[in-house]
Amino acid sequence: MTITQFNIASASWFRPELALTAGILLLFLLDVLVRKQSRYRVAVLTVAALACVGVAAALLAFQPVESRAMFNGMIASDPFATFWKWLFLGAAALTVLIAARSDEFPSPRIGVFYALLLSVVLGMFLMATSLDLLMLYLAIEMVSLPSYAIAGYKPGDRRAAEASLKYVIYGGVASGIMLFGLSYIYGLVGSTNLTALGVRLESLAAPASAGGQLGLRVALMVAVIFVLCGIGYKIAAVPWHMWCPDVYEGAPTPFVAFLSVGPKAAGFALAVRVFYSFLASGGGPEGFARGLADVPWPAVVGVLSAVTMTLGNLSALHQNNLKRLLAYSSISHAGYALMGLAAASQLGVQSVMIYMLVYLVMNLGAFLAVIAIAQATGSETIADCNGLSRRHPLLAVTFAVFLFSLTGLPPLAGFVGKWYLFVAVLSHYAGDGGAWYVTLAVIAALNTAISLYYYVRIIRAMFIEAPAGELVVRPRVSYQIMLGTFSAALLLFGVWWNPLIEWTQASLTFLTRG
Amino acid sequence: MPSDYIAVTLVILVGTVVALQFWALAKFVGERRPSAAKDIAYEAGSDPVGDPRGRFPVRFYPLAILFVVFDIEAAFLYPWAVDFRELSCAGPLRAGICATGISLLGFGAALAFLVVLLVALVYAWRKGVIGWE
Numbered sequence: 001m002t003i004t005q006f007n008i009a010s011a012s013w014f015r016p017e018l019a020l021t022a023g024i025l026l027l028f029l030l031d032v033l034v035r036k037q038s039r040y041r042v043a044v045l046t047v048a049a050l051a052c053v054g055v056a057a058a059l060l061a062f063q064p065v066e067s068r069a070m071f072n073g074m075i076a077s078d079p080f081a082t083f084w085k086w087l088f089l090g091a092a093a094l095t096v097l098i099a100a101r102s103d104e105f106p107s108p109r110i111g112v113f114y115a116l117l118l119s120v121v122l123g124m125f126l127m128a129t130s131l132d133l134l135m136l137y138l139a140i141e142m143v144s145l146p147s148y149a150i151a152g153y154k155p156g157d158r159r160a161a162e163a164s165l166k167y168v169i170y171g172g173v174a175s176g177i178m179l180f181g182l183s184y185i186y187g188l189v190g191s192t193n194l195t196a197l198g199v200r201l202e203s204l205a206a207p208a209s210a211g212g213q214l215g216l217r218v219a220l221m222v223a224v225i226f227v228l229c230g231i232g233y234k235i236a237a238v239p240w241h242m243w244c245p246d247v248y249e250g251a252p253t254p255f256v257a258f259l260s261v262g263p264k265a266a267g268f269a270l271a272v273r274v275f276y277s278f279l280a281s282g283g284g285p286e287g288f289a290r291g292l293a294d295v296p297w298p299a300v301v302g303v304l305s306a307v308t309m310t311l312g313n314l315s316a317l318h319q320n321n322l323k324r325l326l327a328y329s330s331i332s333h334a335g336y337a338l339m340g341l342a343a344a345s346q347l348g349v350q351s352v353m354i355y356m357l358v359y360l361v362m363n364l365g366a367f368l369a370v371i372a373i374a375q376a377t378g379s380e381t382i383a384d385c386n387g388l389s390r391r392h393p394l395l396a397v398t399f400a401v402f403l404f405s406l407t408g409l410p411p412l413a414g415f416v417g418k419w420y421l422f423v424a425v426l427s428h429y430a431g432d433g434g435a436w437y438v439t440l441a442v443i444a445a446l447n448t449a450i451s452l453y454y455y456v457r458i459i460r461a462m463f464i465e466a467p468a469g470e471l472v473v474r475p476r477v478s479y480q481i482m483l484g485t486f487s488a489a490l491l492l493f494g495v496w497w498n499p500l501i502e503w504t505q506a507s508l509t510f511l512t513r514g
Numbered sequence: 515m516p517s518d519y520i521a522v523t524l525v526i527l528v529g530t531v532v533a534l535q536f537w538a539l540a541k542f543v544g545e546r547r548p549s550a551a552k553d554i555a556y557e558a559g560s561d562p563v564g565d566p567r568g569r570f571p572v573r574f575y576p577l578a579i580l581f582v583v584f585d586i587e588a589a590f591l592y593p594w595a596v597d598f599r600e601l602s603c604a605g606p607l608r609a610g611i612c613a614t615g616i617s618l619l620g621f622g623a624a625l626a627f628l629v630v631l632l633v634a635l636v637y638a639w640r641k642g643v644i645g646w647e
Binding site for chain 2 (some may be wrong): 008
């Protein structure tokens with residue numbers, strides 16, 4: 001088969017992405033062509049965005065299930081990628097529904113938001129599927145660049161400008177460092193393909209050839225740390241988290257809701273693929289990430305995980321702005337999910353998938369509650385929640401459900417997600433370095449207790465504090481429906497989690513080392 | 515060779531040490547005698563006038579961005595033009611001549627590429643980027 005024929009054959013496996021691309025172009029055109037009155041305009045654009053997501057989803061449903069590399073090994077199509085794609089499409093559809101009724105997107109500018117949002121989704125698709133270092137870098141940039149634009153969406157707003165600028169500078173530096181690390185890897189191995197990388201690196205790092213080569217080990221270590229830096233920035237892990245609170249505070253809240261679940265999940269998908277491909281050494285998935293450059297990479301990830309969750313939680317303790325609080329909370333949740341990577345096993349990967357799925361629902365729900373509160377009170381501090389249970393019981397109760405689920409209390413789905421992360425880590429207790437895994441689990445348990453404090457601060461304000469003044473809180477009907485559905489889903493999958501397990505189990509196949 | 519990277523590592527180390535050394539020398543050995551004249555901006559050699567956060571028109575900037583987009587379009591069309599014969603032939607080319615039927619692949623690929631840019635042009639146009647007020 002010639003390269004051209006191979007590419008054409010690949011394109012038929014690339015239909016969801018093609019549909020998204022066409023949808024983005026269509027949205028940009030509609031944005032300048034539809035100039036009727038404002039409500040009609042919002043309706044047309046929202047329907048178009050949802051239709052685009054729907055078509056992509058329909059094509060995704062008919063995607064062949066077997067694993068396959070496309071476009072000369074640039075992109076993978078496998079069940080693992082399909083799982084994440086469903087997750088991304090779900091997040092996108094919900095974000096469109098939230099944004100359509102939000103005050104933060106005036107009708108003249110909502111079309112651009114939808115188009116940029118779908119561009120981010122397309123980038124996330126590529127992040128979850130990339131099999132090549134260059135593709136991986138381009139995918140990360142494809143997610144980042146529209147995000148910078150949306151972060152500074154509010155014209156003339158100082159906080160938005162600050163958020164956008166900080167995001168650009170931070171993201172630029174992180175991606176530059178990552179690119180530098182990738183260039184080292186290419187220099188050492190002579191290939192950019194993830195499936196080839198692992199095998200070649202392994203033979204380089206084998207004791208016989210690496211015995212005296214200090215230079216090789218140092219170069220490998222530097223390269224991998226630099227690549228970690230790029231991934232860590234995307235999932236907002238400590239010490240690459242600094243952009244997170246400021247961007248969350250300044251960017252439009254519906255987009256922040258998306259940012260806190262979508263690109264983070266894409267970052268984890270990418271991290272899993274990268275770690276499995278070139279941090280692996282022998283013994284299949286169970287033995288992955290050991291021994292490269294004599295550094296126990298699972299331990300490094302474990303330390304990152306512990307630091308991330310602790311710092312995120314401790315910083316969240318004294319936040320009064322709800323968006324900042326949720327930003328630090330999302331940092332700590334990245335820490336929890338990193339536990340799954342540190343476990344370095346099939347079970348670990350599966351637990352990350354389950355956690356991200358549950359986290360999507362509960363975090364979107366929490367942000368939706370913040371949006372509803374901010375629409376009524378005009379600001380978004382904990383004091384704005386005072387007496388919410390008497391003003392709008394549904395909003396207060398569902399917000400409490402999301403917060404308890406974020407803490408990880410049973411019988412909510414957040415508990416199931418956390419439970420599987422703990423199981424993945426603790427299943428190592430008898431093996432090599434078992435004490436460290438137990439330590440990590442203990443740190444995570446302590447962090448869960450800490451996080452209960454600041455989540456309950458909000459719940460206390462809602463249910464115990466007296467409402468200040470006479471203020472009518474009446475969230476939009478579509479928000480009420482979504483709040484109800486999200487909490488019902490969290491309750492349902494908190495007691496009946498078999499579907500989550502089965503779906504993630506079936507999606508565990510992915511292309512890795514060739 | 516991987517061992518070549520020792521040199522790179524050394525350069526990084528030496529660079530860091532040199533930078534730190536100048537900073538440390540200035541910090542701990544250097545004298546500081548601040549005066550009003552030393553505190554004013556020296557970047558462009560003139561006293562700052564007005565608020566640096568003031569707005570200024572960016573008329574030329576969108577045009578420059580548009581130019582980059584269409585410049586790259588032209589650059590991408592060159593390799594396509596070179597391969598156009600091969601792409602337009604359903605079978606393999608023999609001595610530059612296509613014995614089998616014609617394929618629309620070459621034309622279609624470039625068309626899809628141009629449509630994307632056309633949408634960008636329409637968007638920029640309707641947003642009033644091309645006008646000069």
